[in-house]
Amino acid sequence: xxxxxxxxxxxxxxxxxxxxxxxxxxxxxxxxxxxxxxxxxxxxxxxxxxxxxxxxxxxxxxxxxxxxxxxxxxxxxxxxxxxxxxxxxxxxxxxxxxxxxxxxxxxxxxxxxxxxxxxxxxxxxxxxxxxxxxxxxxxxxxxxxxxxxxxxxxxxxxxxxxxxxxxxxxxxxxxxxxxxxxxxxxxxxxxxxxxxxxxxxxxxxxxxxxxxxxxxxxxxxxxxxxxxxxxxxxxxxxxxxxxxxxxxxxxxxxxxxxxxxxxxxxx
Amino acid sequence: xxxxxxxxxxxxxxxxxxxxxxxxxxxxxxxxxxxxxxxxxxxxxxxxxxxxxxxxxxxxxxxxxxxxxxxxxxxxxxxxxxxxxxxxxxxxxxxxxxxxxxxxxxxxxxxxxxxxxxxxxxxxxxxxxxxxxxxxxxxxxxxxxxxxxxxxxxxxxxxxxxxxxxxxxxxxxxxxxxxxxxxxxxxxxxxxxxxxxxxxxxxxxxxxxxxxxxxxxxxxxxxxxxxxxxxxxxxxxxxxxxxxxxxxxxxxxxxxxxxxxxxxxxxxxxxxxxxxxxxxxxxxxxxxxxxxxxxxxxxxxxxxxxxxxxxxxxxxxxxxxxxxxxxxxxxxxxxxxxxxxxxxxxxxxxxxxxxxxxxxxxxxxxxxxxxxxxxxxxxxxxxxxxxxxxxxxxxxxxxxxxxxxxxxxxxxxxxxxxxxxxxxxxxxxxxxxxxxxxxxxxxxxxxxxxxxxxxxxxxxxxxxxxxxxxxxxxxxxxxxxxx
Numbered sequence: 054x055x056x057x058x059x060x061x062x063x064x065x066x067x068x069x070x071x072x073x074x075x076x077x078x079x080x081x082x083x084x085x086x087x088x089x090x091x092x093x094x095x096x097x098x099x100x101x102x103x104x105x106x107x108x109x110x111x112x113x114x115x116x117x118x119x120x121x122x123x124x125x126x127x128x129x130x131x132x133x134x135x136x137x138x139x140x141x142x143x144x145x146x147x148x149x150x151x152x153x154x155x156x157x158x159x160x161x162x163x164x165x166x167x168x169x170x171x172x173x174x175x176x177x178x179x180x181x182x183x184x185x186x187x188x189x190x191x192x193x194x195x196x197x198x199x200x201x202x203x204x205x206x207x208x209x210x211x212x213x214x215x216x217x218x219x220x221x222x223x224x225x226x227x228x229x230x231x232x233x234x235x236x237x238x239x240x241x242x243x244x245x246x247x248x249x250x251x252x253x254x255x256x257x258x259x260x261x262x263x264x265x266x267x268x269x270x271x272x273x274x275x276x277x278x279x280x281x282x283x284x285x286x287x288x289x290x291x292x293x294x295x296x297x298x299x300x301x302x303x304x305x306x307x308x309x310x311x312x313x314x315x316x317x318x319x320x
Numbered sequence: 321x322x323x324x325x326x327x328x329x330x331x332x333x334x335x336x337x338x339x340x341x342x343x344x345x346x347x348x349x350x351x352x353x354x355x356x357x358x359x360x361x362x363x364x365x366x367x368x369x370x371x372x373x374x375x376x377x378x379x380x381x382x383x384x385x386x387x388x389x390x391x392x393x394x395x396x397x398x399x400x401x402x403x404x405x406x407x408x409x410x411x412x413x414x415x416x417x418x419x420x421x422x423x424x425x426x427x428x429x430x431x432x433x434x435x436x437x438x439x440x441x442x443x444x445x446x447x448x449x450x451x452x453x454x455x456x457x458x459x460x461x462x463x464x465x466x467x468x469x470x471x472x473x474x475x476x477x478x479x480x481x482x483x484x485x486x487x488x489x490x491x492x493x494x495x496x497x498x499x500x501x502x503x504x505x506x507x508x509x510x511x512x513x514x515x516x517x518x519x520x521x522x523x524x525x526x527x528x529x530x531x532x533x534x535x536x537x538x539x540x541x542x543x544x545x546x547x548x549x550x551x552x553x554x555x556x557x558x559x560x561x562x563x564x565x566x567x568x569x570x571x572x573x574x575x576x577x578x579x580x581x582x583x584x585x586x587x588x589x590x591x592x593x594x595x596x597x598x599x600x601x602x603x604x605x606x607x608x609x610x611x612x613x614x615x616x617x618x619x620x621x622x623x624x625x626x627x628x629x630x631x632x633x634x635x636x637x638x639x640x641x642x643x644x645x646x647x648x649x650x651x652x653x654x655x656x657x658x659x660x661x662x663x664x665x666x667x668x669x670x671x672x673x674x675x676x677x678x679x680x681x682x683x684x685x686x687x688x689x690x691x692x693x694x695x696x697x698x699x700x701x702x703x704x705x706x707x708x709x710x711x712x713x714x715x716x717x718x719x720x721x722x723x724x725x726x727x728x729x730x731x732x733x734x735x736x737x738x739x740x741x742x743x744x745x746x747x748x749x750x751x752x753x754x755x756x757x758x759x760x761x762x763x764x765x766x767x768x769x770x771x772x773x774x775x776x777x778x779x780x781x782x783x784x785x786x787x788x789x790x791x792x793x794x795x796x797x798x799x800x801x802x803x
Contacts, residue, residue: 073527074520074523074524074527074529075529076529077520077521077523077524077529078520079520079521079524085802086802119520120520121520121523121524143635143801144532145532146532146638147532147534147638147798148634148635148636148637148638148801149635149801149802150798150799150801150802155521155524155531156531156532157521157524157525157529157530157531157532158529158530158532159527159528159529159530161638162532162638163637163638164635164636164637164638171633172558172559172562173562174561174562174565174566175558175561175562175565179554179558179561182554183551183554183555183558184637186548186550186551186554186555187551187555187633187637187639188637188639189547189548189639191550192550192554218565
């Protein structure tokens with residue numbers, strides 16, 4: 054990076070525009086439609102009035118979020134459960150449409166989450182191939198790297214699990230494999246959803262190192278976690294979301310301290 | 321807001337209730353039918369009313385309200401009784417989430433927390449947390465609606481401007497560069513680069529960022545699909561393996577399934593109902609029909625769930641979504657190729673000779689595959705948008721099955737039908753693909769149309785289905801993650 058890396062400024066004029074943005078989110082709103090079980094009101098009445106039976110209920114998960122992320126940033130996302138962190142990541146990845154507002158990205162961001170469902174009846178090896186192909190890699194690129202990815206995930210540390218169906222894996226093993234798959238590709242923007250929290254200490258060190266490598270490759274990393282230690286270790290900027298709005302955005306230590314104080318007084 | 325035309329309606333809308341005492345069960349009792357009520361006399365605008373913040377007292381008297389007339393007098397009460405803090409509003413507002421208003425009050429609207437025109441009685445039955453989530457957007461919509469109507473209508477002078485959805489995080493998110501024009505004008509140049517961009521969007525455009533989650537052009541989309549061909553093949557293959565993942569015989573069921581199916585139909589229609597009469601080779605005739613129909617049937621059933629059943633994948637990785645329904649077609653094509661070999665053996669077993677005409681089966685299957693692909697794309701989008709469609713599909717497919725001459729010869733019934741109806745029956749794409757296969761495999765099958773007609777219609781159906789199915793699916797591309 055030829056350009057200097059100032060810390061991210063705050064306030065409308067504090068933005069360090071000398072840096073190259075990778076993700077720009079402008080006044081984003083995301084609304085989920087929920088087709089849940091019927092509410093208490095009778096089915097007949099709902100059909101007759103046509104009011105509540107229509108598009109289902111709506112959950113306004115993100116309500117007006119604005120920020121920009123720059124090359125080489127590692128941004129932590131914190132907030133209580135249901136504050137919209139994962140939804141924000143999905144929206145940035147283009148997986149969930151914005152109801153209003155805009156998201157601009159330099160290239161296709163990749164989301165790596167604990168929810169990244171692969172095919173549970175297939176072996177780990179096949180899932181590695183499938184996951185890499187789904188990320189847009191060529192089979193010729195994938196084949197030589199399968200062993201390396203499985204090695205990184207460490208699922209073979211206790212016997213040959215790579216050839217076993219994924220439904221036999223523990224939660225931690227599956228999460229490690231998913232991270233290994235996602236980290237196999239150079240991402241311009243990598244969105245990590247709780248993935249690092251699941252591994253053991255050894256895996257966490259390895260993945261933290263990999264996150265550093267990805268950032269060095271001029272990428273931007275978003276990390277969602279409830280584990281403030283993981284955020285403090287890997288991110289220098291943190292965004293605190295609460296009820297779908299940004300409550301705080303700034304240097305990690307400042308924001309995480311405020312968040313912890315908030316959690317403390319809340320409980 | 322049909323009531324806008326009426327001058328006084330905004331009054332009714334806002335002031336439609338009095339103080340907190342008016343709405344013991346506040347939001348819960350609310351119905352969207354509020355504007356239909358007649359304003360009671362007590363309700364005329366009074367001088368004091370001018371001080372009432374308009375958003376302060378929505379809610380209230382609904383048809384289901386316990387004693388509507390009883391509380392009317394309350395409405396004229398001075399604004400002092402209006403709940404103005406979230407704390408006091410909290411009692412009458414059951415949607416306050418666990419301890420939420422207390423820790424960070426800005427998130428709940430400061431003035432009124434009982435939204436007007438949005439709460440439904442049944443909301444009370446929802447679990448606390450869900451209700452809290454779903455209530456908030458409704459609140460802000462109501463708030464916006466109020467703000468809008470108060471602006472567009474003659475808001476009485478002295479009424480404070482209702483704050484549309486006060487953003488709690490405004491203070492913290494001061495970095496939001498929502499810089500007003502006059503601010504940029506007076507901003508000292510030394511603060512930032514001379515051309516300090518007023519919005520992040522300018523920044524995004526300047527650096528050539530692209531909007532996320534937009535729909536590619538048809539050509540780009542086809543290109544993307546082509547570059548994902550390896551994924552599509554691997555996914556189809558993986559699904560095929562996974563489908564029989566926990567059976568002992570595994571993929572042998574791909575052969576056994578159709579065979580058993582044919583056996584059942586032979587038992588019912590061939591032996592019990594004895595529809596064999598007048599047909600040289602009923603077993604061959606029936607088996608061809610069942611195998612060809614099963615191909616389309618499986619594709620439709622599977623592709624309806626191809627998006628909605630894989631939301632986890634769709635929400636995790638960005639790839640052209642059409643890969644999923646296309647993979648279901650590929651997976652079923654694989655199955656049906658195996659089934660065709662079985663079919664050949666069955667047909668030979670019925671003492672049909674093996675003829676060069678058998679080769680026609682391949683182009684017929686190709687046309688059917690194109691047709692199925694279009695169908696799969698269309699059904700996949702339908703299934704993603706209306707999950708209920710999956711409950712309907714089996715029944716639709718059964719009617720289609722009965723209409724396609726699988727176990728009887730359409731030729732026989734055409735004689736009794738008016739020509740127009742007969743043409744519709746003969747234009748049934750499934751009948752066409754089945755008859756093409758019969759023509760190829762059997763020596764003297766009774767057919768409803770001539771060979772040339774069958775090819776032309778089969779080709780047209782494939783073309784139309786693929787075109788419309790693809791375009792329909794493509795148009796929904798950015799929305800599939802919403803679920």
